[in-house]
Amino acid sequence: xxxxxxxxxxxxxxxxxxxxxxxxxxxxxxxxxxxxxxxxxxxxxxxxxxxxxxxxxxxxxxxxxxxxxxxxxxxxxxxxxxxxxxxxxxxxxxxxxxxxxxxxxxxxxxxxxxxxxxxxxxxxxxxxxxxxxxxxxxxxxxxxxxxxxxxxxxxxxxxxxxxxxxxxxxxxxxxxxxxxxxxxxxxxxxxxxxxxxxxxxxxxxxxxxxxxxxxxxxxxxxxxxxxxxxxxxxxxxxxxxxxxxxxxxxxxxxxxxxxxxxxxxxxxxxxxxxxxxxxxxxxxxxxxxxxxxxxxxxxxxxxxxxxxxxxxxxxxxxxxxxxxxxxxxxxxxxxxxxxxxxxxxxxxxxxxxxxxxxxxxxxxxxxxxxxxxxxxxxxxxxxxxxxxxxxxxxxxxxxxxxxxxxxxxxxxxxxxxxxxxxxxxxxxxxxxxxxxxxxxxxxxxxxxxxxxxxxxxxxx
Numbered sequence: 001x002x003x004x005x006x007x008x009x010x011x012x013x014x015x016x017x018x019x020x021x022x023x024x025x026x027x028x029x030x031x032x033x034x035x036x037x038x039x040x041x042x043x044x045x046x047x048x049x050x051x052x053x054x055x056x057x058x059x060x061x062x063x064x065x066x067x068x069x070x071x072x073x074x075x076x077x078x079x080x081x082x083x084x085x086x087x088x089x090x091x092x093x094x095x096x097x098x099x100x101x102x103x104x105x106x107x108x109x110x111x112x113x114x115x116x117x118x119x120x121x122x123x124x125x126x127x128x129x130x131x132x133x134x135x136x137x138x139x140x141x142x143x144x145x146x147x148x149x150x151x152x153x154x155x156x157x158x159x160x161x162x163x164x165x166x167x168x169x170x171x172x173x174x175x176x177x178x179x180x181x182x183x184x185x186x187x188x189x190x191x192x193x194x195x196x197x198x199x200x201x202x203x204x205x206x207x208x209x210x211x212x213x214x215x216x217x218x219x220x221x222x223x224x225x226x227x228x229x230x231x232x233x234x235x236x237x238x239x240x241x242x243x244x245x246x247x248x249x250x251x252x253x254x255x256x257x258x259x260x261x262x263x264x265x266x267x268x269x270x271x272x273x274x275x276x277x278x279x280x281x282x283x284x285x286x287x288x289x290x291x292x293x294x295x296x297x298x299x300x301x302x303x304x305x306x307x308x309x310x311x312x313x314x315x316x317x318x319x320x321x322x323x324x325x326x327x328x329x330x331x332x333x334x335x336x337x338x339x340x341x342x343x344x345x346x347x348x349x350x351x352x353x354x355x356x357x358x359x360x361x362x363x364x365x366x367x368x369x370x371x372x373x374x375x376x377x378x379x380x381x382x383x384x385x386x387x388x389x390x391x392x393x394x395x396x397x398x399x400x401x402x403x404x405x406x407x408x409x410x411x412x413x414x415x416x417x418x419x420x421x422x423x424x425x426x427x428x429x430x431x432x433x434x435x436x437x438x439x440x441x442x443x444x445x446x447x448x449x450x451x452x453x454x455x456x457x458x459x460x
Contacts, residue, residue, distance in 0.1 A: 012325035016318075020325050024302030026165040028295060029173065037176045037208075041201055042287040044183050046280070046353040052198040053353065054276040055134035057283030058127055061268030062118075063142050065261040066111050067149055072257025073107055074100070074153035075304075076250025079390045081161025082308030092242075093162065094232020097220075099243040100154040103250070108150035115143050127272045127279075134198055141202030145209045152213040155220050160305060162229075171216045179208035249392055256383070256395035263403040263432060267411060267425040274421045281361035282422050284352045288345060289369050292337040296330045296377040300384035307388025316452045323385040323444065330377040338373045341366065361422065368426035375433035382440035386447060394443035398436055407432030 046053040077100045084092040119139055122132060156168040185193040186200025196203065220226050221233075264286070271282040303326030310318040345366050349359045383395060410431045414424030 012321045012328065016321045016325040017329065019306055020299055020302050020322065020329055023163065023165060023305060024299035024329075026169040027160075027301050028298035029169050032294070037179045037205075039287060040180045040183055041205070042284060043352050044187050045198055045201055046284070046358075048187055048197055050280050050353065050355045050358060051131055051276060052134060053283055053358075054128070054272075054279040055131045055138060056198060056201070057268060057279045057286075058125075058131065058272055059135055059139050059142055060283070061265050061286070063115075063146075065258060065265035066115065066146065068261040069254055069258035070104065070107060070111070070146070070150050071153055073250045073254035074104055074150070074157045075257075075387060076246060076253050076392065077154065077157040078161045078301075078305060079308035079311070079388050080246060080249060081158050082163075082305050082388070083312030083390070085162045086309040086312040090228045091232040091235070093158070094229035095235060095242050096232075096246060097154065097158045097229065098233050098235075099246050100158065101151060103243065103247060104150040104154045105147065107254075108147045112143060112146050115139075115146075119143070125269060125272070127269075128276050131276060138198050138202045141199060141206055145206045148209045148213040152209065152216060155213075155216045159216070159220065160301065161308070163305060163309075165302070165305075167219065168216060171212055171219075174215075175208040175212040178211060179204050182207055249390060252392040252396040253387055256392075256399040259396070259399040259403050260436070263407045263411065263429070266408060267429070270411065270415055271422050271425055273416075277355075277357045277361055278422045280353065280355070280358045281365065282425070284349065284358070284362050285365040285369055285426070287352070288341070288348060291340070292334070292373050293376060293380075295333050295337060296380045297384075299326055299329050299333070300380045302326070303381060304384035304388040307385050308390070311389050311451070314451075314455055316448055316455065319385075319389070319448055319451075323382065326385065327378065327381045330381050331374065334373045334377040338370050341370050341373075345369075364423050365426050368423060368430065372426075372430045372433050375430060375437050379433055379437040379440045382437070382444045386440060386444045389444070389447050389451065391447045394447070395440075398439040398443060401439060402432045402436035406435050 041056070042053070045056050077096060080096050081093050084090075084096065119136070122135060122139065127135065159165070159167050182204030183201050185191045186196045186204055187198075188200075189195025193200075221230070268279070268282060268286075272279045303322050306322045307319050310316070310322060346363060349362050353359065383398075386392065386395060407428060411425055411428035414420045414428050415422070416424075418424055420427065
């Protein structure tokens with residue numbers, strides 16, 4: 001059976017498409033806000049200086065891996081909450097949020113300790129010496145944002161699980177506006193603020209993340225709308241059991257996302273070996289490529305929520321239809337994004353920097369970036385649908401094979417040994433994503449077949 005082979009009996013209906021679109025659009029608006037901030041950060045820092053942009057690239061790539069790992073850990077909340085919500089088990093939803101806050105806080109503190117050790121060894125990462133004075137203070141500022149980010153993730157994924165994706169959307173959009181305004185004031189010293197350059201961008205990001213946590217946490221803890229979950233949230237009953245179950249659901253996703261994003265983090269570090277120009281160009285292309293990733297992720301998250309709802313109801317035909325609807329929607333978006341990148345990407349580059357050397361280096365990465373859109377979209381869809389089933393352990397196996405056993409050796413071979421440098425780094429991403437897309441599809445199909453067989457046996 002091929003990767004895109006579809007059983008006609010489970011082809012999605014118009015209702016399946018509309019449900020994925022309706023649930024995914026608020027997430028897309030949220031992701032659009034994140035993209036806007038990422039673009040604004042990169043543009044403003046790039047305008048301030050090439051060394052500042054290269055320094056931001058190094059720090060952001062390292063912390064992107066950690067933050068994505070925390071998001072992956074928190075995403076284990078969604079299938080559990082989604083299943084409880086579908087069965088109106090409000091007490092269980094609240095109890096799950098309680099232990100989610102505890103576990104996500106513990107993870108953030110662990111990462112903070114690890115990155116504190118890394119801070120004292122920044123000189124060992126092989127980055128250009130002239131960047132270290134810029135890297136060090138910015139590193140500390142972003143480090144302080146890990147705890148509020150982790151707690152916000154727990155609230156956000158719980159809200160997504162009860163199908164209220166619009167609440168986090170509005171909060172994140174508001175925080176993004178605050179972040180952009182803070183960048184404008186603190187990077188350049190406008191509106192009476194001190195001119196802080198790269199550190200101003202970091203302080204603005206930290207402030208936005210703290211405000212997001214306070215607003216979303218305050219609403220979910222004190223708003224009358226969420227009163228039905230508050231009893232479970234405040235009750236310690238069965239906390240150990242729920243903590244163990246949530247951890248069992250979350251840690252494979254955490255490691256899968258961490259390993260996957262770790263490949264891009266390794267790419268950022270290796271790119272720094274080739275100098276500040278290559279690193280700055282890499283940061284610009286990574287920022288632009290988020291147009292695709294964030295778009296695909298929006299509807300993959302929606303598919304994951306609907307898969308978790310249907311898994312809780314043991315409606316496995318609907319599980320298959322939802323996954324296929326998500327795939328078709330994402331493939332259509334891949335086509336739109338690829339055309340946009342092919343036609344417009346070279347015109348976007350001068351918005352990020354006026355350094356001709358950086359622009360020339362970035363131009364060499366456009367074609368490899370376009371190639372992996374379909375591969376990325378396919379693996380994102382099936383990875384999220386697999387999370388929705390609650391069977392998340394195959395995700396780690398797929399990640400280790402795709403991004404560690406295949407991705408890192410190919411990255412080093414193409415970039416260093418073949419001397420393709422940053423182009424080789426991006427081509428290695430394509431190889432890793434192809435392997436991941438195939439394996440995610442196989443894992444999802446096998447999982448659904450096993451659930452269907454178990455249900456048939458129990459009825460028999």
